[in-house]
Amino acid sequence: MTNPKDTIHDLRAILFDVFGTVVDWRSSVAREVTAAAARYDLSVDAEALADRWRALYQPAMSRVRAGNTPFVVLDVLHRQNLDQVLEEFSLGSLSESEKEALNHAWHRLDPWPDSVAGLERLKQHYMIGTLSNGNIALIANMAKYARLPWDVILGAEIARAYKPQPQAYLGSAAALSLQPQQCMLVAAHNSDLKAALDCGFRTAFVERPFEHGPGQSTDLVASGHYDFIASDFVDLATQLKC
Amino acid sequence: MTNPKDTIHDLRAILFDVFGTVVDWRSSVAREVTAAAARYDLSVDAEALADRWRALYQPAMSRVRAGNTPFVVLDVLHRQNLDQVLEEFSLGSLSESEKEALNHAWHRLDPWPDSVAGLERLKQHYMIGTLSNGNIALIANMAKYARLPWDVILGAEIARAYKPQPQAYLGSAAALSLQPQQCMLVAAHNSDLKAALDCGFRTAFVERPFEHGPGQSTDLVASGHYDFIASDFVDLATQLKC
Numbered sequence: 001m002t003n004p005k006d007t008i009h010d011l012r013a014i015l016f017d018v019f020g021t022v023v024d025w026r027s028s029v030a031r032e033v034t035a036a037a038a039r040y041d042l043s044v045d046a047e048a049l050a051d052r053w054r055a056l057y058q059p060a061m062s063r064v065r066a067g068n069t070p071f072v073v074l075d076v077l078h079r080q081n082l083d084q085v086l087e088e089f090s091l092g093s094l095s096e097s098e099k100e101a102l103n104h105a106w107h108r109l110d111p112w113p114d115s116v117a118g119l120e121r122l123k124q125h126y127m128i129g130t131l132s133n134g135n136i137a138l139i140a141n142m143a144k145y146a147r148l149p150w151d152v153i154l155g156a157e158i159a160r161a162y163k164p165q166p167q168a169y170l171g172s173a174a175a176l177s178l179q180p181q182q183c184m185l186v187a188a189h190n191s192d193l194k195a196a197l198d199c200g201f202r203t204a205f206v207e208r209p210f211e212h213g214p215g216q217s218t219d220l221v222a223s224g225h226y227d228f229i230a231s232d233f234v235d236l237a238t239q240l241k242c
Numbered sequence: 243m244t245n246p247k248d249t250i251h252d253l254r255a256i257l258f259d260v261f262g263t264v265v266d267w268r269s270s271v272a273r274e275v276t277a278a279a280a281r282y283d284l285s286v287d288a289e290a291l292a293d294r295w296r297a298l299y300q301p302a303m304s305r306v307r308a309g310n311t312p313f314v315v316l317d318v319l320h321r322q323n324l325d326q327v328l329e330e331f332s333l334g335s336l337s338e339s340e341k342e343a344l345n346h347a348w349h350r351l352d353p354w355p356d357s358v359a360g361l362e363r364l365k366q367h368y369m370i371g372t373l374s375n376g377n378i379a380l381i382a383n384m385a386k387y388a389r390l391p392w393d394v395i396l397g398a399e400i401a402r403a404y405k406p407q408p409q410a411y412l413g414s415a416a417a418l419s420l421q422p423q424q425c426m427l428v429a430a431h432n433s434d435l436k437a438a439l440d441c442g443f444r445t446a447f448v449e450r451p452f453e454h455g456p457g458q459s460t461d462l463v464a465s466g467h468y469d470f471i472a473s474d475f476v477d478l479a480t481q482l483k484c
Contacts, residue, residue, distance in 0.1 A: 075419065127382060127383075127386060129382075135417075135419075136394065136396075136400070136417045136418065137417065137418045137419035137420075140369060140371075140393055140394040140418060141369075143393060144369060144393060151382055151385060151386060152378065152382040152395055153394055153395065154378075157417070158378070158400070175377075175378045175379065175399070176378065176379045176382060177317065177377075177379035178379075
């Protein structure tokens with residue numbers, strides 16, 4: 001069994017998955033979809049649209065990971081997926097500026113209630129940053145909107161690779177001139193944590209049982225040997241004695 | 243004559259040169275040089291060593307800019323230059339770990355007295371970030387040390403180009419998904435500001451008459467047509483109505 005005092009020896013940076021772990025993308029995107037549709041006197045199942053838009057996220061990145069398309073930032077992939085989803089949901093008549101504004105809904109996601117308070121505590125003792133597939137503009141705008149106090153923005157755009165590719169984790173640690181074991185990934189997703197673990201990162205699972213709405217069936221529990229398992233960011237800060 | 247209200251129309255991000263503009267590198271580096279030499283019972287003209295180390299900065303970057311060496315981060319160039327300077331100042335006997343620690347003096351530079359207060363005000367109204375030749379680890383560690391409240395770290399490592407190459411400015415704006423005219427560079431150096439101006443950035447000159455010590459003879463006054471000329475960051479915040 002891991003002793004927490006050993007676990008955190010020489011830990012320098014705590015890096016966070018963002019979508020679902022720090023922010024509630026589903027409710028936030030659905031809210032903006034509802035508002036956009038209302039401006040056109042259209043009704044829409046906004047949660048279903050948000051789910052469908054998110055479902056196209058991994059396939060789009062897979063094409064980049066496979067080398068079938070050159071690296072492009074997530075805003076570009078989100079927009080390609082949005083165009084498809086709007087057609088599927090009979091919202092293709094939205095104006096170009098309305099579509100572009102809706103694509104930026106991902107820049108205005110609400111944090112989970114504990115996120116800011118937990119991050120503020122962790123920031124007092126560690127470098128805190130993002131290790132997200134979101135691009136720099138998206139993450140920076142979201143931080144201003146949601147008051148997320150990041151010290152540094154890392155992840156896909158810095159590493160030119162999408163998680164769970166090893167380069168996304170290793171390139172982020174390298175940008176801080178740190179060894180992987182000096183970094184910890186915090187995520188609500190087992191697949192992300194397992195990939196980070198394979199790269200030598202420390203890991204912390206945080207429960208986000210409503211990321212996918214009330215009927216969520218995935219990632220309800222930690223399924224790997226992580227250094228920490230926490231109910232939220234405030235609990236994680238307490239476990240880390242911050 | 244430029245009307246400030248027109249000048250700041252659609253201004254979104256204020257990006258800062260760092261060495262000399264935000265932080266006092268000369269005094270801070272000299273302090274660490276003095277301490278390192280004292281541990282070896284050696285005396286040294288620490289300001290002269292700091293000046294010499296800094297004097298090798300542009301030539302080292304010039305080799306990268308010219309394509310004679312592939313892009314490497316500033317920590318690497320600083321270390322190459324340090325090894326040369328320590329020999330010149332008869333400090334080559336310092337241990338490897340002492341040299342590495344001294345190289346990281348650039349991660350622990352003190353801010354000018356107005357820097358944090360001015361940045362805090364500007365941050366309330368604009369995205370604030372770095373557009374420095376310093377690498378991400380250097381700038382992030384310095385921000386923790388000096389409590390500089392950056393929203394985003396941009397510059398050479400993001401753009402894979404050293405200022406004053408246009409790509410350093412244009413790549414930083416692009417990482418925020420902004421047009422150059424939506425960004426303003428703040429610097430105490432006319433050459434940096436002129437390069438940013440040529441890229442379409444807004445510009446602000448801030449006076450730092452003691453960056454190079456009491457006998458400074460360069461960059462004492464603004465020599466270009468900049469949008470703002472300020473005595474310090476607090477003055478800049480006031481001019482920008484922050």
